[in-house]
Amino acid sequence: xxxxxxxxxxxxxxxxxxxxxxxxxxxxxxxxxxxxxxxxxxxxxxxxxxxxxxxxxxxxxxxxxxxxxxxxxxxxxxxxxxxxxxxxxxxxxxxxxxxxxxxxxxxxxxxxxxxxxxxxxxxxxxxxxxxxxxxxxxxxxxxxxxxxxxxxxxxxxxxxxxxxxxxxxxxxxxxxxxxxxxxxxxxxxxxxxxxxxxxxxxxxxxxxxxxxxxxxxxxxxxxxxxxxxxxxxxxxxxxxxxxxxxxxxxxxxxxxxxxxxxxxxxxxxxxxxxxxxxxxxxxxxxxxxxxxxxxxxxxxxxxxxxxxxxxxxxxxxxxxxxxxxxxxxxxxxxxxxxxxxxxxxxxxxxxxxxxxxxxxxxxxxxxxxxxxxxxxxxxxxxxxxxxxxxxxxxxxxxxxxxxxxxxxxxxxxxxxxxxxxxxxxxxxxxxxxxxxxxxxxxxxxxxxxxxxxxxxxxxxxxxxxxxxxxxxxxxxxxxxxxxxxxxxxxxxxxxxxxxxxxxxxxxxxxxxxxxxxxxxxxxxxxxxxxxxxxxxxxxxxxxxxxxxxxxxxxxxxxxxxxxxxxxxxxxxxxxxxxxxxxxxxxxxxxxxxxxxxxxxxxxxxxxxxxxxxxxxxxxxxxxxxxxxxxxxxxxxxxxxxxxxxxxxxxxxxxxxxxxxxxxxxxxxxxxxxxxxxxxxxxxxxxxxxxxxxxxxxxxxxxxxxxxxxxxxxxxxxxxxxxxxxxxxxxxxxxxxxxxxxxxxxxxxxxxxxxxxxxxxxxxx
DNA sequence: CTGTTCCTGCCAAGCGTA
DNA sequence: TACGCTTGGCAGGAACAG
Numbered sequence: 001x002x003x004x005x006x007x008x009x010x011x012x013x014x015x016x017x018x019x020x021x022x023x024x025x026x027x028x029x030x031x032x033x034x035x036x037x038x039x040x041x042x043x044x045x046x047x048x049x050x051x052x053x054x055x056x057x058x059x060x061x062x063x064x065x066x067x068x069x070x071x072x073x074x075x076x077x078x079x080x081x082x083x084x085x086x087x088x089x090x091x092x093x094x095x096x097x098x099x100x101x102x103x104x105x106x107x108x109x110x111x112x113x114x115x116x117x118x119x120x121x122x123x124x125x126x127x128x129x130x131x132x133x134x135x136x137x138x139x140x141x142x143x144x145x146x147x148x149x150x151x152x153x154x155x156x157x158x159x160x161x162x163x164x165x166x167x168x169x170x171x172x173x174x175x176x177x178x179x180x181x182x183x184x185x186x187x188x189x190x191x192x193x194x195x196x197x198x199x200x201x202x203x204x205x206x207x208x209x210x211x212x213x214x215x216x217x218x219x220x221x222x223x224x225x226x227x228x229x230x231x232x233x234x235x236x237x238x239x240x241x242x243x244x245x246x247x248x249x250x251x252x253x254x255x256x257x258x259x260x261x262x263x264x265x266x267x268x269x270x271x272x273x274x275x276x277x278x279x280x281x282x283x284x285x286x287x288x289x290x291x292x293x294x295x296x297x298x299x300x301x302x303x304x305x306x307x308x309x310x311x312x313x314x315x316x317x318x319x320x321x322x323x324x325x326x327x328x329x330x331x332x333x334x335x336x337x338x339x340x341x342x343x344x345x346x347x348x349x350x351x352x353x354x355x356x357x358x359x360x361x362x363x364x365x366x367x368x369x370x371x372x373x374x375x376x377x378x379x380x381x382x383x384x385x386x387x388x389x390x391x392x393x394x395x396x397x398x399x400x401x402x403x404x405x406x407x408x409x410x411x412x413x414x415x416x417x418x419x420x421x422x423x424x425x426x427x428x429x430x431x432x433x434x435x436x437x438x439x440x441x442x443x444x445x446x447x448x449x450x451x452x453x454x455x456x457x458x459x460x461x462x463x464x465x466x467x468x469x470x471x472x473x474x475x476x477x478x479x480x481x482x483x484x485x486x487x488x489x490x491x492x493x494x495x496x497x498x499x500x501x502x503x504x505x506x507x508x509x510x511x512x513x514x515x516x517x518x519x520x521x522x523x524x525x526x527x528x529x530x531x532x533x534x535x536x537x538x539x540x541x542x543x544x545x546x547x548x549x550x551x552x553x554x555x556x557x558x559x560x561x562x563x564x565x566x567x568x569x570x571x572x573x574x575x576x577x578x579x580x581x582x583x584x585x586x587x588x589x590x591x592x593x594x595x596x597x598x599x600x601x602x603x604x605x606x607x608x609x610x611x612x613x614x615x616x617x618x619x620x621x622x623x624x625x626x627x628x629x630x631x632x633x634x635x636x637x638x639x640x641x642x643x644x645x646x647x648x649x650x651x652x653x654x655x656x657x658x659x660x661x662x663x664x665x666x667x668x669x670x671x672x673x674x675x676x677x678x679x680x681x682x683x684x685x686x687x688x689x690x691x692x693x694x695x696x697x698x699x700x701x702x703x704x705x706x707x708x709x710x711x712x713x714x715x716x717x718x719x720x721x722x723x724x725x726x727x728x729x730x731x732x733x734x735x736x737x738x739x740x741x742x743x744x745x746x747x748x749x750x751x752x753x754x755x756x757x758x759x760x761x762x763x764x
Numbered sequence: 765c766t767g768t769t770c771c772t773g774c775c776a777a778g779c780g781t782a
Numbered sequence: 783t784a785c786g787c788t789t790g791g792c793a794g795g796a797a798c799a800g
Contacts, residue, residue, distance in 0.1 A: 593771095595772075595773085596772085597773065599773095599789085600774090601772095602789095603772085603789085604772080625770090625771095626789070626790050627791065627792085628769075630790080630791075631768090631769080632769085635768085652767095653767095653768085654794070655768075655795095656766090658794075659766075670793075670794060678792080681791090
């Protein structure tokens, strides 16, 4: 199954992370995108469905689940094979397909290999891994949390691609096969970070495991006096959900001495079901004085029952700021770092002090609020962060550097504001790793406390614009959002909350200073609501049945919410919106670049998603943008379309032509005078929309060498007019419908013009 | 320094839907 | 037929590689 989802090596070597990063909004006419493409953001979502803001997960429901689980377990454990005297005739027969789980996994792995039904793309370094969301979330606590809110594309920067490939293989095969010994440490570490229990447990000696039968979590929770050891830390992450999970059947040999069965019945299932119900709830962070922690935790408990030890431990850690934190911190660190991937740069205001972290599993709060330890895993996206923070220079027009004064009510968050400034500096300059992500990674339900009455929390964020001290571009400002107040809706103009609520959207509260990048997909960020505040609205899914957005479906654009057209129903997971002074900016959810035009963002987003691939007809390269491909192919054909009107020389592209005009004629080609002429393209008459979609029934796959193969996803494996056997290399002719290229070339040749000198590549 | 590639606002054409 | 969305080309600046 090594054939799994071959990474798509982009030609785009530099990728979107090019240093210049955020220049988007500055640029020339930021006057906004033409109405035609996306248009003005009309009235935001009219989703009929009223948000049910805080669906407190009823404890009874959780109890019921546990009871059911226990009952089931009991039935399995005790009832099996038991006979009731006198009931021979009514014997109940059970059959267990012992092969099912393995064959199921194998089947899924095959699907992955063919790219079938893969609904998430994980980008690691320069490789892309297609996978199934369910598998990832079931195998990894990190993914479980992340994918509950993230879009279809997730980027990890704390794991190496080859390591992740192994991890993924494990997830799909339950095996670690032939991993180089020197990679094992890293594999384990990554497994810990991702919350893959098996991998994390590889670091635990069997004897250790035996020592804590059924009590693993207690070790974590209790912190038992002794300072947490490295091992503790290492085992933390998996501990997040370990007990409630399957564990039994395929416990790794190395740790099978654990007696987890007993635990399973007593401990709550920490993660699983929770986030599922509330994917509409994105943020759950709260800044609460330690003393209130219990209250919060109780609220949290409402959401995610954490009765026993773990719950206790949580509270304990919550209340005391000391070492107890370590456990949660450790896990936090992992999660945050990972969470970071999606939202690099999250500024953590509350950092060290404020927040005693909330129970790890009961909510993700701690993840949001805690600044990762100094020695946080390198994870934190480093490289990527350099360009991350969307620079929004427009802001200066509208928003003065928010004197923190705007926070008339800055209760507990006052400290945060201060910190935000500092943090934001960090963020801007380096996007500190600590960036905890908040939102996207961690969203779990919790909102409740904020505005119980309305069922939604209104978030007030203070806008801080930074005169570009660090930016290379003078006059460039960046926006930073800090907390003004948490949980105070009244300030916010009651109208806002109610308005959005009326629109079927959910307004939630962020209690920590976070950057807007932390928002999850689909979020709308309204700026200048009130004074220097942001209102963040999480749209609620209109049709839960429809599931998540399908990339190939027509997107629901932000502005189109008001319409009820079918095509508008599908949400896009590729961006969120920032509205500043009525202007809409579209922020790429992956790299945080901002765009004035949604179409630009969509075009750009393909760089991440590779949903469409634009292969060159003449070589093996594949491009994420049609234009790149076209320009590249021009180099194959040699067509020179740009002609200098001064000397008549022709050039292959604008840049060369412009360079020529500047150097030879000392003129500015971009001036008012037209100094060149652009001839129509004759050599490349590719039919429109000549791209390959990932979603086609039979799946063209591009291997590491950027060779296109078609994988026979479906039965017949036929696509169009060709039918290649799986694995057979496709030729570009299979992909492109010939458009009389021969004629084109002949025509050109017959032209006898010196203007176009076509070079017919040998490969063609 | 030169050539190539990337990036993004803008624009036009094509297509689907009401 | 109008409208909205998608697609892809162009301009021109910028980054990068050799």
